[in-house]
Amino acid sequence: MITTVCMNPSFDKTASVDELIPGSLNRLKNVRVDLGGKGIKVAIVLKRLGVAVSCVGCLGESNVSEFSQLIAREHVPFEYYRLSGEIRTNLKLLDEKQKTITELNEPGPSMSKEELEHFLDLLKEKAVSSSYVILSGRLPVGCNDDTYQRCMQVLGGERCILDSAGTSLLYGIKEKPFLVKPNLPEMEAIIKKELSTLRGIRDAALFLKEYGAQNVIVSMGKYGALFTNGQKTLFSPALTVDSRSTVGAGDAMVGGIMMGLDRGLPLEEAFRFGMAAGAASVMTDGTQLLRREDFEALVPKVVVQEV
Numbered sequence: 001m002i003t004t005v006c007m008n009p010s011f012d013k014t015a016s017v018d019e020l021i022p023g024s025l026n027r028l029k030n031v032r033v034d035l036g037g038k039g040i041k042v043a044i045v046l047k048r049l050g051v052a053v054s055c056v057g058c059l060g061e062s063n064v065s066e067f068s069q070l071i072a073r074e075h076v077p078f079e080y081y082r083l084s085g086e087i088r089t090n091l092k093l094l095d096e097k098q099k100t101i102t103e104l105n106e107p108g109p110s111m112s113k114e115e116l117e118h119f120l121d122l123l124k125e126k127a128v129s130s131s132y133v134i135l136s137g138r139l140p141v142g143c144n145d146d147t148y149q150r151c152m153q154v155l156g157g158e159r160c161i162l163d164s165a166g167t168s169l170l171y172g173i174k175e176k177p178f179l180v181k182p183n184l185p186e187m188e189a190i191i192k193k194e195l196s197t198l199r200g201i202r203d204a205a206l207f208l209k210e211y212g213a214q215n216v217i218v219s220m221g222k223y224g225a226l227f228t229n230g231q232k233t234l235f236s237p238a239l240t241v242d243s244r245s246t247v248g249a250g251d252a253m254v255g256g257i258m259m260g261l262d263r264g265l266p267l268e269e270a271f272r273f274g275m276a277a278g279a280a281s282v283m284t285d286g287t288q289l290l291r292r293e294d295f296e297a298l299v300p301k302v303v304v305q306e307v
Contacts, residue, residue: 003130006039006057008108008138016094035070038137038251043076045255051262056126060109062086079126081119085109111140124154136163146171173212180213184220201226202233227271236304239279252281252290272302
């Protein structure tokens with residue numbers, strides 16, 4: 001069993017306009033609502049790939065029924081701690097003329113220090129028997145940057161996967177997580193400089209390895225991804241696919257990697273599954289994540305080379 005953690009889920013509303021005109025009336029079309037929150041998305045990917053998974057998180061006390069109906073359709077068990085306020089709604093707006101996506105994200109409910117302690121008790125109870133625990137996504141309002149570190153302290157960081165950014169990532173790395181997966185802009189923000197070469201990205205990843213992470217994967221969007229465990233560094237170029245939306249591609253990549261690990265593969269082999277899952281995700285519209293048939297067709301096409 002793999003457990004994902006999603007402390008600030010959302011409804012992701014996706015819509016499109018012919019052309020976005022600021023300051024004017026814009027009529028939406030192709031409107032759909034999917035479940036959001038990185039931990040939720042990773043859990044859905046894993047379920048679609050046939051992996052036993054559950055999710056632990058928080059929900060605002062309003063509009064819980066609609067959320068429960070949507071997650072039940074994905075057959076993902078979800079245990080949650082209830083907070084006051086509403087589950088947030090994030091709007092992702094596609095400008096069809098410019099081929100750009102504008103995102104408008106709500107903050108979501110707040111969490112007090114006392115509520116965090118109750119959530120940590122729930123997390124420890126529900127994830128105690130999990131082989132891996134994935135911590136990712138935006139935290140509730142009021143949470144400190146060390147919140148994911150606190151989560152790993154009650155779980156044992158060595159079986160945790162952390163997909164976070166900035167100070168939150170640096171705090172979490174102190175617990176020696178099994179894997180961290182920053183994207184390239186997040187990596188550049190930590191190093192405080194532009195990373196334009198594979199050597200530079202590798203050296204930045206090795207910095208996180210020395211800081212405490214057991215393994216590091218840096219996702220680089222259309223350029224591919226890089227993996228290092230300190231002894232070996234691998235690069236995989238992005239697959240060429242019909243790209244429809246990049247929303248959720250990083251979450252799908254994590255799901256693919258975890259599928260490989262669940263099958264007992266070493267992480268460098270599971271890396272291939274992650275590349276295929278990320279590419280399969282961009283082939284779907286909006287926030288719909290991947291289709292298993294696309295993923296299976298792409299796995300043999302993944303190229304991995306040592307650098």
